[in-house]
Amino acid sequence: MTTTPQAVRRASARKRRPATPAAPDPSAHLLPRTEPVRLLNPDGTPLPPRDDYPEPPVEALREMYRRMVVGRRFDAQATALTKQGRLAVYPSSRGQEACQVGAVLALRDDDWVFPTYRESVALTARGIDPVEVLTLLRGDWHCGYDPAARRTAPQCTPLATQCVHAAGLAYGESYQGRDTVALAFIGDGATSEGDFHEGVNFAAVFKAPVVYLVQNNKYAISVPLSRQTAAPALAYKGVGYGVPSEQVDGNDPVAVLAVLTRAVAHARAGHGPFLVEAHTYRMEPHTNADDATRYRDADEVEAWGERDPVVRLETYLRARDVLDDAAVAAIGEEAEAYAAALRERMNTQPTVDPLSLFDHVYAEPTPQLAEQRELVRAELAAEQEGSA
Amino acid sequence: MTTTPQAVRRASARKRRPATPAAPDPSAHLLPRTEPVRLLNPDGTPLPPRDDYPEPPVEALREMYRRMVVGRRFDAQATALTKQGRLAVYPSSRGQEACQVGAVLALRDDDWVFPTYRESVALTARGIDPVEVLTLLRGDWHCGYDPAARRTAPQCTPLATQCVHAAGLAYGESYQGRDTVALAFIGDGATSEGDFHEGVNFAAVFKAPVVYLVQNNKYAISVPLSRQTAAPALAYKGVGYGVPSEQVDGNDPVAVLAVLTRAVAHARAGHGPFLVEAHTYRMEPHTNADDATRYRDADEVEAWGERDPVVRLETYLRARDVLDDAAVAAIGEEAEAYAAALRERMNTQPTVDPLSLFDHVYAEPTPQLAEQRELVRAELAAEQEGSA
Amino acid sequence: MATMTMAKALNAALADAMLADDRVLVFGEDVGQLGGVFRITDGLQARFGDKRCFDTPLAEAGIVGFAVGLAMSGLRPVVEMQFDAFAYPAFEQIASHVAKLRNRTRGALSVPIVIRVPYAGGIGGVEHHCDSSEAYYAHTPGLKVVTPATVEDAYSLLREAIDDPDPVVFMEPKKLYFASAEAELPARKEPFGRAVVRRAGTDATLVAYGPAVPVALAAAEAAGEEGWDLEVVDLRTVVPFDDATVAASVRRTGRCVVIQEAQGFAGVGAEIAARVQERCFHALHAPVLRVSGLDIPYPAPMLEHTHLPSVDRVLDTVARLQWDDQPDARWVAA
Amino acid sequence: MATMTMAKALNAALADAMLADDRVLVFGEDVGQLGGVFRITDGLQARFGDKRCFDTPLAEAGIVGFAVGLAMSGLRPVVEMQFDAFAYPAFEQIASHVAKLRNRTRGALSVPIVIRVPYAGGIGGVEHHCDSSEAYYAHTPGLKVVTPATVEDAYSLLREAIDDPDPVVFMEPKKLYFASAEAELPARKEPFGRAVVRRAGTDATLVAYGPAVPVALAAAEAAGEEGWDLEVVDLRTVVPFDDATVAASVRRTGRCVVIQEAQGFAGVGAEIAARVQERCFHALHAPVLRVSGLDIPYPAPMLEHTHLPSVDRVLDTVARLQWDDQPDARWVAA
Numbered sequence A, B: 001m002t003t004t005p006q007a008v009r010r011a012s013a014r015k016r017r018p019a020t021p022a023a024p025d026p027s028a029h030l031l032p033r034t035e036p037v038r039l040l041n042p043d044g045t046p047l048p049p050r051d052d053y054p055e056p057p058v059e060a061l062r063e064m065y066r067r068m069v070v071g072r073r074f075d076a077q078a079t080a081l082t083k084q085g086r087l088a089v090y091p092s093s094r095g096q097e098a099c100q101v102g103a104v105l106a107l108r109d110d111d112w113v114f115p116t117y118r119e120s121v122a123l124t125a126r127g128i129d130p131v132e133v134l135t136l137l138r139g140d141w142h143c144g145y146d147p148a149a150r151r152t153a154p155q156c157t158p159l160a161t162q163c164v165h166a167a168g169l170a171y172g173e174s175y176q177g178r179d180t181v182a183l184a185f186i187g188d189g190a191t192s193e194g195d196f197h198e199g200v201n202f203a204a205v206f207k208a209p210v211v212y213l214v215q216n217n218k219y220a221i222s223v224p225l226s227r228q229t230a231a232p233a234l235a236y237k238g239v240g241y242g243v244p245s246e247q248v249d250g251n252d253p254v255a256v257l258a259v260l261t262r263a264v265a266h267a268r269a270g271h272g273p274f275l276v277e278a279h280t281y282r283m284e285p286h287t288n289a290d291d292a293t294r295y296r297d298a299d300e301v302e303a304w305g306e307r308d309p310v311v312r313l314e315t316y317l318r319a320r321d322v323l324d325d326a327a328v329a330a331i332g333e334e335a336e337a338y339a340a341a342l343r344e345r346m347n348t349q350p351t352v353d354p355l356s357l358f359d360h361v362y363a364e365p366t367p368q369l370a371e372q373r374e375l376v377r378a379e380l381a382a383e384q385e386g387s388a
Numbered sequence C, D: 001m002a003t004m005t006m007a008k009a010l011n012a013a014l015a016d017a018m019l020a021d022d023r024v025l026v027f028g029e030d031v032g033q034l035g036g037v038f039r040i041t042d043g044l045q046a047r048f049g050d051k052r053c054f055d056t057p058l059a060e061a062g063i064v065g066f067a068v069g070l071a072m073s074g075l076r077p078v079v080e081m082q083f084d085a086f087a088y089p090a091f092e093q094i095a096s097h098v099a100k101l102r103n104r105t106r107g108a109l110s111v112p113i114v115i116r117v118p119y120a121g122g123i124g125g126v127e128h129h130c131d132s133s134e135a136y137y138a139h140t141p142g143l144k145v146v147t148p149a150t151v152e153d154a155y156s157l158l159r160e161a162i163d164d165p166d167p168v169v170f171m172e173p174k175k176l177y178f179a180s181a182e183a184e185l186p187a188r189k190e191p192f193g194r195a196v197v198r199r200a201g202t203d204a205t206l207v208a209y210g211p212a213v214p215v216a217l218a219a220a221e222a223a224g225e226e227g228w229d230l231e232v233v234d235l236r237t238v239v240p241f242d243d244a245t246v247a248a249s250v251r252r253t254g255r256c257v258v259i260q261e262a263q264g265f266a267g268v269g270a271e272i273a274a275r276v277q278e279r280c281f282h283a284l285h286a287p288v289l290r291v292s293g294l295d296i297p298y299p300a301p302m303l304e305h306t307h308l309p310s311v312d313r314v315l316d317t318v319a320r321l322q323w324d325d326q327p328d329a330r331w332v333a334a
């Protein structure tokens, strides 16, 4: 075997010439811990507390549990709606609720969220009307909510592009004297895109208050992480931008909220961006249209099922006497009511005025669009006449 | 001040719970040394030898010196040719000769080089006809040499795009059972481009034998490195791709050759890509069209002049009795002859057949191009008639 | 003869090309074990191994740039962009390298890459999944731009594209993937640059390509009932363009409507109209008219039928071809 | 009235816009201390501070995406792409976000960004520095595409662009940067969407924009000697397009030549020709002809004059406008 520079380096590390005293490692404060932060065992029993990541207040955890349960029920309802043909497509959040709800709880209401298509549960947890969350996926328009009012960018499909927007928004807010933080969601696969690189780098150079939350759910559609990167972990990408980072067990709700709370505080305090890699798993196929059996084993899915974040948090909160049967039942009922209301409202086909197609291409339609609008108007009138 | 996660981490590093024994750091073998590798002092006196980077054979260093001297003379000649209007534009290599010649000497002739517009001295050092090197910059065609024959991609202007090509080429070669290495040059500024990220990542995932050589000459046209990145150094970008990296004093020819030799060996041995950041300086403006006084001090330029790589190597080789006055004079004469021949050949305006514009758009011209060719042919015929 | 879908024909073309030439590598996002989100590469990894058909990191500039490097090493990459709008990150690699490398090097380097792009709408896809992006490529010298409208052509043109010495952007109309037809493979049809008259007619010529061809054919059928006998020309290759076939048809019929699904402004249909009116000026009884997508971002699924060229819209346009020799009222007023 | 260059007028427009509106931020590569490689942003950093005018990391998708975020926070970013081909890395951000955000959000978000793109050739630039990329943007609904041809228009249109509620791709013809003219600033001329007749004439209309306008004017001068009185229309804004002015001119003159520097196939000139022949069919004595760049990658400096539309090529084309009422021989044979 050829000796590689690293082999040599390791071998010679001790023999280093005394003439060159070892400089302090300038990357030390940037590297993530080698292991994901974890505060609960997979079975929900607590690990010993740690100074660096104190446990969040128990009321926050209880609220987290509530939103996760409602979110999961919402998610199941959305998946059911695809089967009834009420949604064009639905990418499920199931299994990732700790990340999505944790992100929302770590933020203030006036902070900004930059979601991808996968973040439906984050958006409902933010209080956005579930029908508005599903507008994109039902197919009546591209974005159902008012992003400015909800401080939430449109669900982003072109992968990683939102990483740059978040940097710009966050810098723009601080430029205008506001202490807003932006949190950008991104998947493991999308970290390979150039826009991830450019976004995190811009945020770092401009010290923009952004938290990048990588939900490493192990797959990009069918492609496993091993085809995506040779890095020890995705969190290690931070150091190349001068951005501190951390790994967290993404199915440990307590750890997720603890780590994200710190990351948000870091950003808000003016220290620039922070990168969090949450190790989690997508329990469902990529979307309802996907066939996940083509690329992963039932065993693997089952193993991750045993680390379910909702069950884990419930176990923990019950053990701490924060939840009892009654409370769990009440939250379950709330979730059922939420789903029922959604089901009901999604039961009718929305009507969308075809002429609205011309309303928002520009602030004012161009003469060309006005002409095309007239064409469509005449067609619709003729159709109506025809059917009248 | 708000406590940042790092502050906490540093404070609590000792208090870590014994329950979690420190895992071995999976990034240790990937991180560069905190200081650039250096084997010669700026004044050309040697530093103590080191095991990890043994000094290259003295004949190689002598050859390096020769090519650097010829390269520098070539570079000065090219700059002079811009003043005479013989070149459309010229981006000088002056000050970066150690990097450019070192890269060439670390490679075999059948390895591939992926240069940018700045690598004229690397290309002449590779033995490419200097007139062919200057074709792009004189403006008679986009690339003067045959890339396939010279194993050298066309000088690349769209920044960082060559990083991906190098990954593909290197993987393709190894796929076909050849042990070719590809070396891609890139500037400090261009590391901010998405294609740098995608290229290094592809190389890492496919274990492609590529050496990425970042010539960090401190500026991207006028923009200093501090506006480009917040990383401790550009070499730290490697870890995010699982790519080992090293920093080197790019004006220390001995260190550059030593580090690149190892990097090439690493790639050739099948260990995948390697990233080298060479700290150097562009002594001239970005191109002859640039006014560098707008963005940097004479002091700074002068300070770097004192670390001149050619002088440094000469001093060292003289001290080692590898060079004497006669040898230096002979090489100087060779360089003068090289420049004189170039001057002479560049003195005549080349003629380029306008109809050749249609020859290489496709393997065969489309009917549309054939029509346009006919139009131009008729115009040229009419012109000639007119002037006859 | 067997009934098969265009998806299957494309899959067969890839397999046959890989069989015929070791240098052909197929890669992209999810093309390996999954067989592509549209299953166009289904089974190729199992059959040819994961060195011939493989997944890459999720980065389109990376995919195309990697293909450039592989082509430089003598291989023949066939890459898949997962959807039309997801090829945009690769735009610089395509426009500045793929399209130009042969030219830049006076032919010393060629990059015979095939970039497969599932494109256009009609499948209820959400935003960014339905763009008709052919004009961006057709406007870029050095690229060939090809789009099949029939099952046999899908096979034939893809084989042709892979064999071609130049880079080809191969645009696959998504809505036709699972339409099936009788086909006998391996079918090798007309070469690049040859348009085909899919339906002969005497009164006017409908020029279409890709997803617009079935619309044109349906409109021609329906027009029969209104007493118009329409000819339908399927371009097959947008670049190179078959001026001869198109102009011959229009000179015969004297009237022409160009149909494309993409937004109209500065699209391929504009080029066709401009060429036809130049070449057939004295044969034309009416201006060349266009039916295209609206000049709006591709709409959400529930509104896409308003956007897409429909049979009715084509017929309305045919009706405006000044059959009564009267100028178009719309422009006389203006 | 003072004599000034287009570069200076653009610089003044930026300064006046920054003065008028605090929310205007100017950024990009080398626009700060250096003042831009063409010095269009010269002095802005010194005058307004390095928070209002600043350099970014070298990444065009980053620059445009950052502008999107800034616009979402209520600011008005004006970004510089250093050269035409170096905007391609930003293509996805431009096509999938900048162009679509207003539409996607039913108007809840607007992104009033100005993307300045020095474009086209004629300055002896090496490859990738001379592309005419306007058609890529003009074909993308949601973008406005503007290009000045005169010094006063450079000022006026840039102020208009910065004030506009929609994203504007502002294409600056490099070869006109240092041409000077009498101008009185602040000049506010016709608004977006208004073309201007730069020279009145009766025999034929030359339609041009950006760098082709001076060529059209020179050709019109030269044509006078050959007995043709040509009208020249300067589009100013490609999107929105001024159908009314163009059609009115062609209806008056009965003949039309469209001139653009970009490669022809599926370019803006094709759109203009298609529109004009549709709207002016009965007024036309000859087909609408086009003079454009060749369908080749932009050539090296020594050959660019062969590529560029020249006065002679325009005159040759005008000569083919069937003045003798004979069909064009080129197409009769075919």
Ligand SMILES: Cc1ncc(C[n+]2csc(CCOP(=O)(O)OP(=O)(O)O)c2C)c(N)n1
Pocket: A118, A157, A158, A159, A186, A187, A188, A189, A190, A191, A217, A219, A220, A221, A282, A286, C029, C058, C082, C086, C089
């Ligand atoms: C630029 C771009 N390329 C390709 C796609 C198609 N696509 C949608 S989701 C997806 C996988 C993303 O994986 P990951 O980032 O891990 O996110 P996850 O879906 O697992 O949450 C792909 C390839 C896209 N949306 N955008």
Ligand SMILES: Cc1ncc(C[n+]2csc(CCOP(=O)(O)OP(=O)(O)O)c2C)c(N)n1
Pocket: B118, B157, B158, B159, B186, B187, B188, B189, B190, B191, B217, B219, B220, B221, B282, B286, D029, D058, D082, D086, D089
């Ligand atoms: C994609 C792209 N954007 C912008 C440019 C214009 N440009 C040419 S060189 C340069 C600076 C590059 O700096 P660096 O990477 O440090 O290389 P150096 O010139 O210092 O060798 C810029 C901005 C380009 N060539 N390509």
Ligand SMILES: [Mg+2]
Pocket: A187, A188, A189, A215, A216, A217, A218, A219, A220, A221
């Ligand atoms: Mg994933």
Ligand SMILES: [Mg+2]
Pocket: B187, B188, B189, B215, B216, B217, B218, B219, B220, B221
């Ligand atoms: Mg540099």
